[in-house]
Amino acid sequence: MAEDGRACYVYGVVTDDRPDESVKDLPAVGDPEAPVALVRHRGQAAVVSEVPVDKPLGSPEDLRTHARVLDHLAAQGSPVLPFRFGTVVRDTAAVADELLAEGHDDFARGLDRLRGRTQLTVRARYEQDAVLREVVTEQPEARRLRDELRGLPEDAGYEQRIELGQLVMDSIAAKRSVDALELDRRLEPYALASVSEESTSPDGLVNASFLVEDAKREAFEEAAEELAVHWHGRVRMRLLGPLAPYDFVADATLEGKEGDE
Amino acid sequence: MTVARQQQSQYLDRASSSALVDVVDLILDKGLVIDVYVRVSLVGIELLTIDARIVVASVDTYLRFAEATNRLDLARSGTETHGLPGLMDEIREGGGKKKTKGALEGVKESVSDLLRDDDDDDDAGDGEDDEDREPEAEERKRPRRTRGSPSHRERER
Numbered sequence: 001m002a003e004d005g006r007a008c009y010v011y012g013v014v015t016d017d018r019p020d021e022s023v024k025d026l027p028a029v030g031d032p033e034a035p036v037a038l039v040r041h042r043g044q045a046a047v048v049s050e051v052p053v054d055k056p057l058g059s060p061e062d063l064r065t066h067a068r069v070l071d072h073l074a075a076q077g078s079p080v081l082p083f084r085f086g087t088v089v090r091d092t093a094a095v096a097d098e099l100l101a102e103g104h105d106d107f108a109r110g111l112d113r114l115r116g117r118t119q120l121t122v123r124a125r126y127e128q129d130a131v132l133r134e135v136v137t138e139q140p141e142a143r144r145l146r147d148e149l150r151g152l153p154e155d156a157g158y159e160q161r162i163e164l165g166q167l168v169m170d171s172i173a174a175k176r177s178v179d180a181l182e183l184d185r186r187l188e189p190y191a192l193a194s195v196s197e198e199s200t201s202p203d204g205l206v207n208a209s210f211l212v213e214d215a216k217r218e219a220f221e222e223a224a225e226e227l228a229v230h231w232h233g234r235v236r237m238r239l240l241g242p243l244a245p246y247d248f249v250a251d252a253t254l255e256g257k258e259g260d261e
Numbered sequence: 262m263t264v265a266r267q268q269q270s271q272y273l274d275r276a277s278s279s280a281l282v283d284v285v286d287l288i289l290d291k292g293l294v295i296d297v298y299v300r301v302s303l304v305g306i307e308l309l310t311i312d313a314r315i316v317v318a319s320v321d322t323y324l325r326f327a328e329a330t331n332r333l334d335l336a337r338s339g340t341e342t343h344g345l346p347g348l349m350d351e352i353r354e355g356g357g358k359k360k361t362k363g364a365l366e367g368v369k370e371s372v373s374d375l376l377r378d379d380d381d382d383d384d385a386g387d388g389e390d391d392e393d394r395e396p397e398a399e400e401r402k403r404p405r406r407t408r409g410s411p412s413h414r415e416r417e418r
Contacts, residue, residue, distance in 0.1 A: 084292040084293060089301065090300075094297075133333055136333060165330075168327065169323065207286055229273075249292060250292075250294075
């Protein structure tokens with residue numbers, strides 16, 4: 001493969017019990033024509049496809065395809081260890097003899113710990129008008145600045161505008177930490193682990209990922225729905241998943257970590 | 262029962278997303294990193310990572326928030342806005358009016374070139390305030406991971 005300018009894109013590792021047909025119709029990163037295949041080694045299999053080495057990866061479609069393949073594998077009820085986007089190895093022989101051979105024990109540990117578990121990710125963002133209204137209601141200073149600006153012509157009151165904007169953003173940041181706690185409090189009981197990160201948008205509340213056992217998934221989804229109802233009108237909530245355990249795979253493969261029951 | 266659940270699900274959006282921002286947040290910097298010498302490196306990825314993680318906290322953002330706040334129709338604000346007044350009082354003491362400016366100064370130089378876009382800051386008119394109006398930027402903190410332990414503990418401080 002390497003000789004003809006092609007290499008091996010690796011999506012992740014699964015258990016050997018998956019049939020070849022389960023992946024062959026999936027879309028492939030980098031080259032839509034390339035079939036997705038399994039490279040097997042001692043009870044494990046790497047999910048791979050050929051990519052040309054002269055074309056850089058990283059287009060939006062490449063990212064989507066990477067996720068689509070892994071999420072499809074995760075939804076089939078057997079564990080998958082997602083690799084970082086852009087993992088490319090010389091050829092299939094190298095995948096088996098180097099990657100799978102060397103990583104065997106780590107992968108075995110990860111597959112074992114993630115069996116019957118998937119990732120669910122919650123995206124919460126504020127409804128802008130509703131949250132601004134809260135800020136103006138709760139913060140007398142915001143209200144004062146707002147009233148002050150009301151009477152001024154459009155190009156005046158620059159300082160006040162900055163001050164108001166800053167105050168509003170700070171107030172939303174304070175709300176964010178309170179609300180992110182609330183989300184965690186409600187959903188964590190149904191999850192084995194959780195990870196949260198600040199949203200990258202100014203209206204964002206939080207992005208939170210949870211590792212959920214299959215048996216608890218329904219309860220988790222119900223709790224998420226309850227919260228969405230509770231917050232209706234001020235926060236918009238989305239639930240993505242079941243997904244491949246992107247946020248939890250690194251921990252699951254770590255040696256000596258007794259997070260396992 | 263079924264009826265009740267169907268009604269609820271209109272509040273929680275379950276649609277799987279192919280929006281780029283969702284995919285980027287989900288997979289970038291996530292997943293197992295393998296360290297074998299047969300690994301081939303393809304360029305094009307690092308840049309994209311940087312772009313996706315940058316959020317602008319600039320004077321422009323403040324002005325946008327001020328603008329949005331000013332055009333709010335308060336007459337329409339009902340009682341639904343009194344969500345968490347007690348908690349809010351508590352928080353306000355600490356973080357209510359801190360200036361974000363100082364903290365942002367450090368990274369300003371490194372990213373401002375990247376962020377400076379075409380619409381320059383000449384719409385408000387008074388040139389006197391120029392030094393206050395430099396764009397400021399903040400690179401978002403890396404996601405806070407709370408491996409294994411409950412994540413709220415870390416946020417509580």
